[in-house]
Amino acid sequence: MSDIVSIIQRVLGEVDLVLGWTATGAGGVAAPDRFQTAAEAERAVFNATCVHNLAVHLPRLKDKTVGIVAKGCDSRSVAQLIQEREIDRDRVKVIGVHGLGGMIDVRKIWRLHGYGVPVDARIDSLFIDGREVDRKEYLRQKCLGCRDTVPVVHDKLFEAQGPPITGIAEAATVEAILPGTGLGASLTAAEAMSAAGEDESRPLSELFANMNPTERRLFWREQYSRCIRCYACREACPMCFCRDVCIMQTTDPHWTGAGVDAGEAEMMQLIRVNHLAGRCTGCGECERACPVGIPLMLLMNEQNQVIEDLFGYRAGTDPEARPPLLTFDIKGDSRSEK
Amino acid sequence: MAELKLIGFLCNWCSYAGADMAGTARMKQPGELRIIRLPCTGRVNPLLILKAFQQGADGVLVSGCHPGDCHYNEGNYYARRRLELLSRMLPAFGIEPERFHFTWVSASEGARWADVVTQFTRKIEAMGKMSGAEQGTPPAKASCEAGVGAPDEQTGSEDAVPA
Amino acid sequence: MKFLAGENIAELLERLSSRSEVWAPRELRGSGGTVMFERWRSGDPLDLEHFASISAKDMVLPRTEKLFGFSYAFGGAAVGNPFGTPAEPAAGTPAEPAAGARTAGESIRITAAEPAGNVVLFGARACDAKALDVLDALFGQTEGKGYNDPQYRARRAGLTVITLACLTSDPACFCSSFENGTAEKAGSDLILYPVDGGFLAEAVTPKGESIIESGVNSRDKDDSAREPGDGDPETGEAASGPTLFEESGLEMPVLAVTAMVEGLEGLRQKLAAIFDDLEFWQAETEKCISCGYCTYACPTCHCFNIHDEMRGDREGERLRSWDACMFHLYTQETSGHNPRPTLAHRYRNRINHKFSYYPENQGEILCTGCGRCIRGCPVGLDIRDVLRQAVEASAGPGEGGDR
Numbered sequence: 001m002s003d004i005v006s007i008i009q010r011v012l013g014e015v016d017l018v019l020g021w022t023a024t025g026a027g028g029v030a031a032p033d034r035f036q037t038a039a040e041a042e043r044a045v046f047n048a049t050c051v052h053n054l055a056v057h058l059p060r061l062k063d064k065t066v067g068i069v070a071k072g073c074d075s076r077s078v079a080q081l082i083q084e085r086e087i088d089r090d091r092v093k094v095i096g097v098h099g100l101g102g103m104i105d106v107r108k109i110w111r112l113h114g115y116g117v118p119v120d121a122r123i124d125s126l127f128i129d130g131r132e133v134d135r136k137e138y139l140r141q142k143c144l145g146c147r148d149t150v151p152v153v154h155d156k157l158f159e160a161q162g163p164p165i166t167g168i169a170e171a172a173t174v175e176a177i178l179p180g181t182g183l184g185a186s187l188t189a190a191e192a193m194s195a196a197g198e199d200e201s202r203p204l205s206e207l208f209a210n211m212n213p214t215e216r217r218l219f220w221r222e223q224y225s226r227c228i229r230c231y232a233c234r235e236a237c238p239m240c241f242c243r244d245v246c247i248m249q250t251t252d253p254h255w256t257g258a259g260v261d262a263g264e265a266e267m268m269q270l271i272r273v274n275h276l277a278g279r280c281t282g283c284g285e286c287e288r289a290c291p292v293g294i295p296l297m298l299l300m301n302e303q304n305q306v307i308e309d310l311f312g313y314r315a316g317t318d319p320e321a322r323p324p325l326l327t328f329d330i331k332g333d334s335r336s337e338k
Numbered sequence: 339m340a341e342l343k344l345i346g347f348l349c350n351w352c353s354y355a356g357a358d359m360a361g362t363a364r365m366k367q368p369g370e371l372r373i374i375r376l377p378c379t380g381r382v383n384p385l386l387i388l389k390a391f392q393q394g395a396d397g398v399l400v401s402g403c404h405p406g407d408c409h410y411n412e413g414n415y416y417a418r419r420r421l422e423l424l425s426r427m428l429p430a431f432g433i434e435p436e437r438f439h440f441t442w443v444s445a446s447e448g449a450r451w452a453d454v455v456t457q458f459t460r461k462i463e464a465m466g467k468m469s470g471a472e473q474g475t476p477p478a479k480a481s482c483e484a485g486v487g488a489p490d491e492q493t494g495s496e497d498a499v500p501a
Numbered sequence: 502m503k504f505l506a507g508e509n510i511a512e513l514l515e516r517l518s519s520r521s522e523v524w525a526p527r528e529l530r531g532s533g534g535t536v537m538f539e540r541w542r543s544g545d546p547l548d549l550e551h552f553a554s555i556s557a558k559d560m561v562l563p564r565t566e567k568l569f570g571f572s573y574a575f576g577g578a579a580v581g582n583p584f585g586t587p588a589e590p591a592a593g594t595p596a597e598p599a600a601g602a603r604t605a606g607e608s609i610r611i612t613a614a615e616p617a618g619n620v621v622l623f624g625a626r627a628c629d630a631k632a633l634d635v636l637d638a639l640f641g642q643t644e645g646k647g648y649n650d651p652q653y654r655a656r657r658a659g660l661t662v663i664t665l666a667c668l669t670s671d672p673a674c675f676c677s678s679f680e681n682g683t684a685e686k687a688g689s690d691l692i693l694y695p696v697d698g699g700f701l702a703e704a705v706t707p708k709g710e711s712i713i714e715s716g717v718n719s720r721d722k723d724d725s726a727r728e729p730g731d732g733d734p735e736t737g738e739a740a741s742g743p744t745l746f747e748e749s750g751l752e753m754p755v756l757a758v759t760a761m762v763e764g765l766e767g768l769r770q771k772l773a774a775i776f777d778d779l780e781f782w783q784a785e786t787e788k789c790i791s792c793g794y795c796t797y798a799c800p801t802c803h804c805f806n807i808h809d810e811m812r813g814d815r816e817g818e819r820l821r822s823w824d825a826c827m828f829h830l831y832t833q834e835t836s837g838h839n840p841r842p843t844l845a846h847r848y849r850n851r852i853n854h855k856f857s858y859y860p861e862n863q864g865e866i867l868c869t870g871c872g873r874c875i876r877g878c879p880v881g882l883d884i885r886d887v888l889r890q891a892v893e894a895s896a897g898p899g900e901g902g903d904r
Contacts, residue, residue, distance in 0.1 A: 024881045024883065025672065025883060025886075025904075026672060026673070026875070026876075026881065026883075029671070029881065030881075031788065031831060031837070031880060031881025031882070032880050032881070033787075033788065034787050034788070039556055052879075053881060056790060057788075057790075069758055107533060107534070108534070110535075110876075111533075111534040111551070114671055115552075115671040115673055116671050116672030116673060117874050195654035204531055207531075219531070222530070222531075223531060223532075226529060226532070226535070228555060228564060228794075228797045228823070229564070229795075229797075229822075229823070230792050230793035230794045230796075230797045230799075230825065231793055231796050231828070232790075232792035232793070232879055233793050234792075235790040235792040236775040236790055236792065236879050243791075243829070244829035244830065244833075256824050257808075257810050258565070258806070258808035258810050258820050259565040259820055259822065260564035260565040260822055260823065261565065261840065285879075288879065289790075289792065289794075291535075291554055291555070291556060291794045291797075291798060291877040292529075292532060292535050292537065292555065293529070293531075293532035293533040293534065293535035294532070295531060295532075295533070338722060
């Protein structure tokens with residue numbers, strides 16, 4: 001077992017800078033940082049609040065050789081960026097983090113215990129304000145079903161030695177939590193949602209799965225109505241590297257209007273979902289960055305699943321793979337013909 | 339019932355010609371479908387379909403050359419993958435997948451075109467207009483209730499003055 | 502000081518909502534605990550504990566507002582005055598027909614925006630209310646004196662602010678760095694100080710006084726025998742209508758003191774000294790991902806963009822929407838040139854606008870220390886660190902510390 005500081009310092013011998021994390025004043029929660037010298041790297045940390053996907057910075061650093069600390073999920077973004085020729089494999093040194101036990105949802109801690117409460121989020125235990133709590137209660141939703149514990153691409157491995165991620169939490173069924181409510185077509189989206197409000201432990205994804213299209217339409221309208229159009233979803237996404245020339249903001253073509261309302265916000269997200277088809281690695285940064293908590297991963301996860309079902313493909317798992325929507329299979333694709 | 343809004347994206351080389359043939363042969367078909375001609379189904383950006391739904395379409399039909407007959411050799415093969423993905427995603431967006439139909443009609447299949455349009459129109463008629471898209475919009479902020487994004491609810495007074 | 506029992510809040514909002522729109526903080530469904538100011542309707546829950554993620558500035562500067570609608574028409578109609586105030590819509594100032602006419606015989610019809618109604622903002626904090634005061638310095642200027650924004654002024658005039666005083670703060674709060682901190686009264690009409698069982702109410706303006714007045718006088722006056730905190734919210738139904746504000750001898754609670762940023766005096770000169778130190782600004786913005794959250798959540802950031810949103814090619818609306826200086830497109834020019842090409846340039850402008858340009862031009866610091874930009878930043882950027890480091894860096898080379 002080696003510590004993250006010495007690994008970064010070793011990698012610094014081969015690259016211009018290393019992307020990693022340092023602790024912040026907000027209760028010791030980690031924030032992204034970059035290190036250029038061994039002395040700077042002394043402040044590096046790795047703990048269960050290092051949730052950010054640092055791959056988002058790689059396309060901006062093409063003129064440098066870069067080291068990056070990447071969790072399994074982050075490494076898929078790196079692999080996808082390599083696949084899309086957005087970054088050069090030879091100019092990136094990946095410090096893959098192996099053996100994590102799931103990351104902590106800091107927002108949930110802040111909501112329940114107050115912003116900035118001291119947090120000691122180790123790989124295998126969690127202390128909030130000095131008291132140990134059950135870390136399973138605070139794990140990020142996306143970590144519960146993690147399939148990416150081993151980094152896809154890596155040059156160095158950092159052994160985090162956390163608890164095994166499988167079996168951390170069994171996703172509870174709707175019936176188990178609200179027996180006999182029969183959530184479904186007969187309920188309106190609003191009713192389904194207020195049922196959700198009564199039990200925070202139930203993932204929103206289960207409620208969503210039980211809604212019919214009309215209820216979902218209402219659900220999304222309600223969710224999108226609080227969008228402020230800050231574009232944090234786009235800016236936090238490692239695969240949204242068009243950045244400043246995004247068609248969400250062009251007037252010709254005019255895909256979205258200038259107004260800030262549910263309809264325009266919906267169009268924005270439809271654009272994102274479409275442009276990330278077969279490219280989204282499911283890192284969840286869009287949802288994490290959203291300051292008004294729009295559950296964007298409901299759409300992204302759904303699409304990733306459909307693509308896996310249709311084409312047996314998961315983005316960012318093989319830098320050499322051919323993207324499914326850039327090819328076709330004359331015979332194989334005809335099974336769905338109408 | 340208010341008139342249905344049905345949009346058809348047709349490739350120039352097969353389906354548009356097929357529709358033309360159905361028309362010149364005076365085959366009977368419903369008139370709700372508004373056809374937009376595109377060079378190829380490979381040109382059909384899935385966003386065109388979503389934007390159509392978002393702007394109030396009740397159904398969208400895409401039709402192109404049969405596989406193997408694409409004027410550009412492989413445009414419809416790409417379209418087939420994209421649109422299959424889209425149709426499976428529609429429920430997540432809150433759109434009944436039955437409101438979207440993707441098919442092949444060649445230039446010589448006027449009768450088939452009339453059949454496709456009739457069946458599609460009947461199906462959407464049975465489903466009715468897409469509800470919730472407009473009503474579902476929560477009340478706008480205090481000051482922007484003047485109808486931004488709700489074109490049909492313009493309530494501002496007309497203040498034109500004589501020259 | 503008057504006392505308002507906690508369980509009478511809903512009744513107060515009920516009464517207010519009969520005359521105005523009421524906006525209050527509420528946790529939103531399916532949002533992972535996001536609290537925002539939302540239109541309050543009878544029976545809606547309130548969240549007075551958590552801090553709203555987005556400030557209340559859209560009470561006066563909506564995310565999107567229609568300035569006016571327009572359409573092209575044939576016939577004798579000519580152009581209305583697009584800049585007429587909402588109160589006096591297009592009062593006949595005929596513009597030159599050539600200005601908008603497309604073809605002979607065609608003219609533009611202008612549709613005025615809806616006039617703003619009365620709004621009560623409930624549950625703002627001192628920093629939110631002070632921010633309105635700060636914005637007034639620019640947008641509230643009266644006609645003929647520089648900037649004229651009738652839509653802002655109409656909204657502001659119709660707005661009543663009921664502020665909730667802060668007895669606690671969190672580590673992101675830093676309003677105590679500025680003049681009055683949590684005790685700031687500017688921008689508020691009525692301030693509620695939390696005490697046992699309810700709130701002490703202090704009217705700051707005549708608008709605030711009238712709320713207390715109506716709460717004392719309306720409905721059943723004889724009910725004043727009730728003791729403060731004597732809560733029976735169920736029986737105090739609309740039919741009997743409890744007296745909401747009662748005399749009280751309760752002591753004022755102690756307000757919170759937040760974290761402070763030291764060395765802000767003379768900040769303008771200090772920022773000027775490091776204006777050209779792009780390396781400094783680059784180092785500060787390394788982790789920034791250039792989203793617009795900090796500016797959109799900020800109660801004082803007020804930059805906007807104006808678009809003509811066409812519907813077909815015959816009619817449309819002129820919209821004013823929020824814009825953010827952290828966006829690349831904010832300063833993008835038609836030629837392709839961008840005077841603030843990098844994040845460093847843009848962030849430098851953000852800080853300077855807040856702590857240098859606006860104070861110089863309008864006499865107010867464009868920050869009230871609400872801490873939203875710190876709490877919600879997706880990458881944990883802290884504006885206080887930037888200010889501290891700016892102060893250090895301006896002290897001269899060698900003392901700038903490790904950056």
